[in-house]
Amino acid sequence: MSIKILLEQRFSCNYFAPGQDLSLAQINELIRLATLAPSAYNGQNWRFIAVHSPKAKQQLQALAYGQEKIGAAAVTIVICGRLDLHTQLADTLASSVSAGILSQELLSTMVHHATEGYHNQPQRQRDEAIRSASLAAMSLMLAAQEFGLASCPMIGFDAEGVSEYLALSNNEIPVMLVTIGQAASNNWPQKPRKPVHEVLSFA
Template structure:
């Protein structure tokens, strides 16, 4: 008989993931385990496959203590095994060549997301990133980094870990304290570790409250 622990199915992972605030400070994840979580998070989808994220990992006690006041004293920052700051890449267009190099080297000219060639694809990316004074690039950075952050939390849940996202931190102070280059914007913090107590129960709206079928009615007052 196998002694391997049965893995939960994906629906269970989704339903059992909750935002934990209290972590066991004695529990520690190794660097390889943290790196695996980041790798899984990095398999999230992204616009043009530009992978608009960077993970700033806080695993050392001194770094966590430095982060604590910036995170408004939220103790999970220091009590969790690791706190990961998910940053959005404002210059993700610079990732295009590296992201598509394997495809280019393989000569797979039909693999450029519907574009006739990688040159046409790259030109479209640069055009998008040059418009509207930077609004597009910021929206893309936050949007795509958020996809990776959610996948990070699901990966943690699948491995029997607890996680908790935090947006209550001083982004400007964070940038100064940890010398974040102007290329990146802090999106959120994710604490990961072993829960010391269960997450606070929360409710969710039923599907009928969140679904609108085929468009809103004219002059709809629906909220």
């Protein structure tokens, strides 16, 4: 499907057909596609936890104020943002050096700039974690749509409770949940948007 059609057809799914599943290979492929999203310095400051087992879905649903779609969907991906992009960057970019895209010297310069930008800057670290995870979330939803699956992004959850349940480190925050599965037939379609002239200006 073209990206235009994917964007025009995607909707936030509230009702999933019950009793469905996705294979680990399908989940893997969805996450592979999600990680093609861009991130600052290609820092890839994200992590994905696929909540897939009935027991884990039940726990997550309780932590998401009982949102039933978590129990009904095939999987909910907890997209976590990492706050330590700069301390991980040399390792993260090693494959770009091996691929001949970055020189070791350029890598060192990038690590230097990233460290200047994020070291002891909790607000910037958090902003970057949320930006990266949000771009990955959109890529994930479009990938799901391409495979004929519906999705819903969610921030209605107890962040502290989710962090504790999934044993996130102090360097991670749960940014968004994305439920994925086959849609039931009683969903709203994509909702109307403000007209472009209301949201677009030129400078």
